[in-house]
Amino acid sequence: MNLTLNNGVEMPALGFGVFQTPPDETRAAVTAALEAGYRHIDTAAAYGNERQVGEAVANSGINGIFLETKIWISDYGYEQTLHGFDKSARKLGVDRIDLLILHQALPSEFDKTLAAYRALEKLYADGKVRAIGVSNFMVEHLTALLDAATVVPAVNQIEVHPYxxxxxxxxxxxxxxxxxxxxxxxxxxxxxxxxxxxxxxxDPVIGEIATAHGKSPAQVMLRWHLQQGRSAIPKSVRPQRIAENLDVFDFELTGDQLAAIDALDTGKRGGPEPADITLANFGMPIPEN
Incomplete structure (x- = not known):
């Protein structure tokens, strides 16, 4: 199942994520994902495993894999972000990246964020990336970005799940x-x-829906995302779970089931507050290789 981005590029709706996957486990995990049928891999400069993702993709011999990665805040700024692309492309072993996004909004130094996005626009204009976007941007950040941008972000990757x-x-x-x-x-x-x-x-609500469909709770949640038009990036290092997370295209949740999952929202964020992201607290050098 593909989703069409706002510039016409098609992207597989389900991507395989490698957040918190150690570099020495990443190659095997991505290989298992590609063997299971994933054709969209999501990584980031800050994860420290882009090189292993690139090696697994190259070794697979599979063409047309959609690669997504992220520029970390330490590489924000126009020239710095252009160089950040060079580092990521070199590690991934590609000349062009399918989707390149800014990892955080960096609200305390938003001028650097805007300069970084201008660099993404330049990379897009030059054909070095097929689509650009952002991650962890809230409404105020998106509003400020759109006021200055010439290219509307294709994607905003944010924390979304039933809770x-x-x-x-x-x-x-x-x-x-x-x-x-x-x-x-x-x-x-x-x-x-x-x-x-x-x-x-x-969760008992999700569990009851899973039982009704003969699926796992994880599969129900991924189906919920897909039916509501979102892309989703599940992750695992276990081949069985990796394959299970992709097996979500042979059932459909009812309107009542979607509504029951919608009703589980707690409004409580699990990850860091976007407003708390600063170079002082989260900055770290991104290696050249």
Whole structure:
């Protein structure tokens, strides 16, 4: 299943994510994902595993894999972001990146964010990337960006799952042709486990729907994203779970089931607050190789 971005580029709706996947495990995880049928891989400069993603893709011999990566805040600024592209492309082993996005809004130094986005626009104009976008941008950040941008972001990758749905951000994106892409699409399990929050995987409402369809709770949540028009980026290092997360195209949730999942929203974010992202707290050098 593909989604068409606002510039006409087609992107597989489900991508395979490698956030928090150690570099030495990334190659095998991406290989398993490609063997399972994924054709969209999502990584980031800040993950430290772009090179292993690129190696797995190259070794697969599969053509047409959609590669998505992100520029980290330490490389914001016009020239710095152009160089950030060079670093990512070199590690991924490609001349052109399918989707390049800014990883955070960096609200405390938004001028650097705007300069970084201008660099993405330049890369897009030069054909070095097929589409550009952002990640973790809230409505105020998107508004300020759109006031200055010449290219509307194709994607805003944000935390979305049944317990945290960010409907205002999603609605703003939809109004402006920006596709919402969900990270932590099955519940931000790491964040919630660390904070003592119950897991979406054990949620009784989701469990009942899963039983009705003979599917897992994770599959139900991914289907919920797809039916509501979102892209989703599940992650795992276990081949069985990797394949399971892609097996979501042979059933359909009812309107009542979608509404029941919608009703689980707690409004509580699992990841860091976008307003708290600063170079002082989150800056780190991105290696050349």
């Amino acid at each position: 945290f749905q960010q409907r205002e951000v999603q609605a703003f994106g939809a109004e402006h042709g920006i596709l919402t892409q969900a990270w932590a699409p099955i519940g931000g399990i790491t964040f919630y486990r660390d904070s003592g929050h119950r897991s979406t995987l054990q």
